[in-house]
Amino acid sequence: MECEQLAAFYEEYALGVLEGEERAEMEAHLARGCERCTAGATEARRVVSNLALAAPEAQLPSGLRGKIMEPVRLSAAARAGAPPVNTAAKREVFPAWAWIAAAALALITGYAIRQMGNQNSQLAALQKQMKLAIAQNVALQNQLDESRMVASVMLSPDSTALKLMPKDKNMPMVHAYLHPHMGVAITADQMPAMPSARTLQLWFMPKQGAPMSVAIFHPDANGVIALVAPVKMPVAEIAALAVTEEPAGGSPQPTSAPAWMAAMN
Amino acid sequence: MLLAVVQPWPEGKQPADGELMERVLRRDASALETLYDRYGRPVYSLVLRIAQQPASAEEIVQDVFLQLWKSADRFQASRGALAPWLFTMARNRALDFLRLKGEKQRRREDSQEDDFPEPAIARPDAEGAIDLSRRAEKVRALMSSLPDGQRKAIELAYFEGMSHSEIAASMGEPLGTVKSWIRGGLLRLRESLKEARS
């Protein structure tokens, strides 16, 4: 078929109703890179997309904005860049009072981030506020950094998203986002409380050799896990990610079967 | 009623989609929020119409906007208009959801419905909120002016992802009739949008 004849089918092609020879011809023709028909098909796709507006108007669920904007603001804030933090150094000096304050601070942090709002001036004011808070309290910074890092790793297009499936069907899924440089982010919610004598431990299972301990962690009081740990081996050599339950303090090697696991492909 | 799609704004005050996308590219969260204010409702309405389940529709819409945030650079590189991209991606995801659910076996080739349509058309000038509500008005007026059978055929194609022969089978109408209904409807859609843009 010539371009003139194909032109009659642009809209039907964009709508997805064409089949058989008509469709095959259109596809073959476009695959040859005909400029005129490519432009025509793109324009037709634009026209057809307006049919979306024929859908009955629905009310937006009230929580949807927050579900979208919260990770977006976190990632924007991460990018807007509080000063880079030497996490390791900071964690060595982590006073007991800071732990006690941590639960309350989690609220402040979440609230503060939600307030990060519509204008850069607000953002600047908030950053100032945050710096003040940092000076007063190491825990806030620590927690904020963690959530920022988690968000950055989660949202990076270079991260590989993995779902760690629970061995116990009643347990929630654990999500991992593996970034070759930024680290591995682990998130989960609705985790049951754990006795303080026990801990969860994340392992990289290499293609060859023994499991490598990556992080030791606990769900927080709300059953949430959100942390980032460094990736200390080439991603290509990781065969699987596993989480085991271990005695407090963690183990040099897993002492139980993985409670969650995901294979790399 | 039609303006309820998007709230009316004073003419000329709202930033164009392209400008907002430039800001999204610079990681300005408020720009994405403005786009959500502009397109969240029509996108959600579309996805709910296809998926039929509010919880799943919510997840799909969340996914679409987070994808917009994550892939702003790829979108900008394509130099296309935003609304067609958003609606096409939302429709594809919602139809994928239906297909995955195995509710119906659908026919939808990825090759012609990429998430990132190729470039080649310039952004329309009047892109943005006002343009959107005007187009919504045109599309609805058009759809309600169509005879029942013709409207139904187009709805089955767009919202259910059916092909010509699937629609014919579903409606119990001859294939030729369905084809001419759809072609005629699409021509009228194109014409009415032309008027809307001038």
Ligand SMILES: [Zn+2]
């Ligand atoms: Zn051609």
